[in-house]
Structures are given as structure tokens and as C-alpha cells.
Amino acid sequence: MAAVFSPRANVIVTVTIIGAVGVIVGGCLWWFAWPRSDYVRHVGWAIQQPVPFSHQHHVAGLGIDCRFCHSSVEHSAQASLPPTFTCMTCHSQIWTNAALLAEVRNSLADNRPIVWARVTDLPDYVYFNHSIHVSKGVGCENCHGNVARMPLTYKARTLTMQFCLDCHRDPGPNLRPLANVYDMDWHPDGATPHPADLMRAYHIGGRNLTECSICHR
Amino acid sequence: MMRPAPAIVWIGTVLLLVPAAGCDDMTRQNKQNPYASRETAPADIPSGVVQYGQPGDTSRPIPPVTIALLERGHTEYHVFCAPCHAETGNGRGMIVQRGFPAPPPLATADLMSAPPQRLYDVVTGGWGVMYGFAQRIAPDDRWAVVAYVRALQRSQHMMLADLTPEQRAAP
Numbered sequence: 001m002a003a004v005f006s007p008r009a010n011v012i013v014t015v016t017i018i019g020a021v022g023v024i025v026g027g028c029l030w031w032f033a034w035p036r037s038d039y040v041r042h043v044g045w046a047i048q049q050p051v052p053f054s055h056q057h058h059v060a061g062l063g064i065d066c067r068f069c070h071s072s073v074e075h076s077a078q079a080s081l082p083p084t085f086t087c088m089t090c091h092s093q094i095w096t097n098a099a100l101l102a103e104v105r106n107s108l109a110d111n112r113p114i115v116w117a118r119v120t121d122l123p124d125y126v127y128f129n130h131s132i133h134v135s136k137g138v139g140c141e142n143c144h145g146n147v148a149r150m151p152l153t154y155k156a157r158t159l160t161m162q163f164c165l166d167c168h169r170d171p172g173p174n175l176r177p178l179a180n181v182y183d184m185d186w187h188p189d190g191a192t193p194h195p196a197d198l199m200r201a202y203h204i205g206g207r208n209l210t211e212c213s214i215c216h217r
Numbered sequence: 218m219m220r221p222a223p224a225i226v227w228i229g230t231v232l233l234l235v236p237a238a239g240c241d242d243m244t245r246q247n248k249q250n251p252y253a254s255r256e257t258a259p260a261d262i263p264s265g266v267v268q269y270g271q272p273g274d275t276s277r278p279i280p281p282v283t284i285a286l287l288e289r290g291h292t293e294y295h296v297f298c299a300p301c302h303a304e305t306g307n308g309r310g311m312i313v314q315r316g317f318p319a320p321p322p323l324a325t326a327d328l329m330s331a332p333p334q335r336l337y338d339v340v341t342g343g344w345g346v347m348y349g350f351a352q353r354i355a356p357d358d359r360w361a362v363v364a365y366v367r368a369l370q371r372s373q374h375m376m377l378a379d380l381t382p383e384q385r386a387a388p
Binding site: 062063064065067068071075083085086088089090092093094123124125 | 243244245246248295296297300311312315316317318346348352353354355
């Protein structure tokens with residue numbers, strides 16, 4: 001009697017089993033891991049901008065405070081991008097012929113705003129408010145990373161709902177004294193109040209910070 | 218030949234599509250948000266907008282000088298003034314060191330005798346090559362800056378005789 005399976009059957013079965021496992025593992029990676037990857041979330045990507053503005057030069061090099069340009073951060077939901085007028089506060093006098101800044105000069109001359117590309121774009125159903133965070137001791141760096149080390153600006157954290165909730169569930173360790181909110185590369189030292197004391201000082205904890213309506217309307 | 222589908226089939230199909238209407242992308246919503254689109258807010262001022270806070274504007278009275286006002290002034294001075302005027306007010310800030318025309322020192326007799334409204338107006342509308350800060354510093358904060366500049370000026374012309382005995386005894 002002839003063999004039921006030909007010699008090729010072993011190969012076919014092996015390939016089929018490996019293939020099936022591969023499809024399942026690959027499918028899981030594609031479905032679960034890929035959308036959570038920094039690549040898809042654009043974490044660490046320097047985005048093409050009309051002017052290659054360097055936070056490293058302006059913040060670390062010159063010591064300009066965040067609020068000099070993002071001046072509405074203390075009063076408004078938006079930290080705000082500076083208008084051309086703000087750039088020209090200094091660049092009307094220095095680097096006046098730099099080719100790099102032609103776009104800034106043209107913007108002022110033509111009364112036409114520079115269209116910057118967004119680095120972090122939250123979904124429209126998220127009502128993030130900058131002013132409440134900086135007035136309750138959350139540092140710029142907590143969400144935006146050490147901007148003073150970015151020659152070109154990129155998104156340093158995922159800024160996903162998970163990221164927000166991690167802090168909203170336990171804000172204490174992420175709080176700073178008000179004097180250090182705009183500092184970069186800040187670390188708590190011996191003189192820093194205990195997280196629980198900071199929570200009390202800022203009156204955090206009276207309301208459940210993980211309520212849906214805190215962020216969504 | 219096919220018979221036409223009964224009405225129940227059509228109604229069922231439409232009802233099945235109703236939930237799909239909720240499947241729009243809520244990350245982009247059609248609402249007023251100055252940064253929602255790639256275009257930023259318009260550069261042109263909409264008609265009917267009334268400008269305020271120009272030099273000579275006395276609509277904001279001088280607030281009483283308190284330690285809180287001075288501390289606010291210190292912060293605002295550090296953020297907006299110190300890049301050129303320097304933390305001491307000597308006019309040798311980092312931007313001046315990089316080539317910006319040096320402003321006069323703040324603690325000169327001229328500026329010490331200038332009325333507060335004059336300093337407020339310069340913060341608001343600028344002076345010489347200095348741009349105005351009306352858009353960046355709120356009116357009350359401008360008064361805080363003026364108060365802090367006054368403190369800065371006095372601090373650099375203090376004589377021992379000006380101090381009270383308690384102040385002299387302080388460490």
C-alpha cells in the first residue's frame with residue numbers, strides 16, 4: 001500500500017503551522033502594538049517648520065523665559081504661538097539680514113501670519129487648559145520634555161489619554177513649586193516640599209481629577 | 218425576473234445605516250478654535266474692534282503697592298524686560314550682549330524722576346527700538362513692572378542714612 005502522506009507533507013505542515021503562528025503574532029502586533037508605537041504617535045519627530053526655530057538657542061543659550069513668546073499661558077487655555085511681532089521684538093535689530101529669517105520679515109511686511117506646523121495636536125474633544133496646569137505647579141517640562149535641549153522642536157511625550165490619566169490619578173510627584181514651573185531640567189531637591197504638601201498648597205484633591213468632564217465636554 | 222424588494226428590506230437597510238452616521242472623526246470638530254486649522258488666526262483686525270491700552274491711556278489707575286504686586290512685577294520683569302535690560306536694570310542683558318542696541322540704565326536720575334505713567338506707557342507702547350508689550354503684559358501686570366522698576370531704582374541708590382534703625386539692625 002502506498003504511503004498516505006507524501007514526503008512533502010512534513011514540509012507543508014511545518015510551513016502551515018509556522019505561518020499560522022506568524023499571522024496571529026503579526027496580527028496582534030499590527031492591531032495592538034503598532035498604534036501604540038512612538039513611530040505612529042510621532043514621538044521624537046522634528047516637524048518641518050516654515051522657519052527652523054531653535055528652542056535650544058533661545059531658551060538654553062539666551063535664557064529667554066517660555067512666557068516671553070508663549071505669553072498667554074498663565075491666563076488662557078492656549079499657551080499661544082507668538083505673532084510675528086514677538087519675533088521682531090529682537091529680530092528687528094539683530095540678524096536683520098539672515099536668510100533664515102526672511103520668512104519672518106516677509107510675514108511682518110505683508111501682514112501675513114507665519115503658519116507654523118503643530119507639534120502636539122490634541123483631539124478636539126479634549127479641552128486641555130494650560131493656565132490651570134501652570135498655576136497648579138505642573139511644569140512645562142512635564143508634558144513637553146526638556147525643550148531647552150531641542151534644536152528643532154519635537155513631541156517628547158505621547159500625550160495620550162493614558163499619559164494624562166497617569167498624572168491625574170496621582171498628581172503629587174509631578175508638581176513643582178510655582179517658582180520652578182518654567183524651569184527646564186528641574187529635579188526636586190532637599191528644599192522641595194513633599195508632594196503631599198504641594199497638593200495641599202495648590203488645593204488639589206477636592207475634586208476627582210479622573211472625572212470624564214474634567215477633560216471632556 | 219427579480220421581484221422588487223419588499224418595503225421592509227428597504228426600511229431595514231436604512232435603519233442599519235443610522236448608527237454609521239455617528240462614525241465621523243471626532244478628533245476634528247467644526248468649532249471655533251484659533252489653532253484648529255493649519256491657518257492661524259487672521260492678521261487683519263476684524264471691523265468694529267476697538268483698540269485700547271495705547272500710550273497715554275489712564276483708564277487703569279495705579280494700584281496700591283503691595284509685596285504681592287512687587288513679586289508679580291519681579292516675575293514679569295524677569296520674563297519680559299531682563300533679556301535686554303538685565304536683572305539689575307543696567308541695560309546689559311543677554312540680547313544686548315548679542316548685538317541689540319543697549320537701552321539706557323534704568324536707575325538714572327532721569328528715569329527715577331519720570332512719572333509712573335510714563336514708565337507704564339513705555340511698557341505698553343515701546344520706546345525707540347523697544348517694541349511695545351501691550352499684547353504680552355496685561356495692564357495690571359504693567360503696573361506691577363513699574364512698581365518693581367521703582368524698587369530696582371531705589372535699591373541702587375540707597376544710603377545707610379535712608380534706613381530705619383530696624384532695617385539697619387536686620388541681618
